[in-house]
């Protein structure tokens with residue numbers, strides 16, 4: 250799916266954070282949102298994922314203006330299309346790793362459902378296999394990011410919104426995460442990554458400098 254911001258502006262606490270920002274994130278492409286700390290990368294990612302409203306401009310998905318989506322339309326978009334790999338977001342600490350991936354209570358243990366194979370595969374790919382019964386709250390920050398990635402794999406999401414996925418990873422896990430995200434793009438998914446990491450940026454097909462319009466004013 251094509252995800253676009255058209256001339257969006259956002260102020261937080263009365264302070265402008267994004268000022269006339271536009272970006273096109275195409276399917277089959279991994280797009281990097283880059284810029285100095287505080288330039289608004291995370292804010293832009295949240296706007297594109299409909300987690301944060303814009304003050305001006307539009308967010309378009311496959312050409313449809315979704316800026317005015319109702320709460321239920323937003324939920325449907327998140328459920329049917331989106332996966333978020335964000336820091337401190339969307340992981341339920343009091344639930345198991347398996348629950349967080351599948352959002353189903355009975356997938357492991359005695360009841361084996363048809364999705365168990367997919368669960369195992371998604372955990373194998375992120376190096377979390379064997380930890381399905383642990384509480385998510387016991388995982389480190391980097392492990393939680395990989396858990397969110399397992400959920401994206403399990404769901405085979407159409408659009409991935411990813412914030413600093415390699416920031417707290419060692420080099421082995423960094424390469425693994427970069428490879429997994431690249432694979433999503435190769436399979437035609439839309440992958441949008443906010444990052445400072447030069448290796449991550451090198452793996453991206455398109456690079457968007459956040460705040461460049463404001464800088465050129």
Ligand SMILES: Nc1ncnc2c1ncn2[C@@H]1O[C@H](COP(=O)(O)OP(=O)(O)OP(=O)(O)O)[C@@H](O)[C@H]1O
Nearest residue numbers: 261262266284285286287288289290291292293443
């Ligand atoms: N909830 C909030 N309350 C107040 N200010 C905020 C909030 N969220 C973001 N900001 C401000 O908006 C600006 C942009 O933040 P954002 O997190 O989008 O930047 P970033 O480019 O992702 O930064 P970094 O690379 O350091 O993660 C910052 O100045 C930040 O302080």
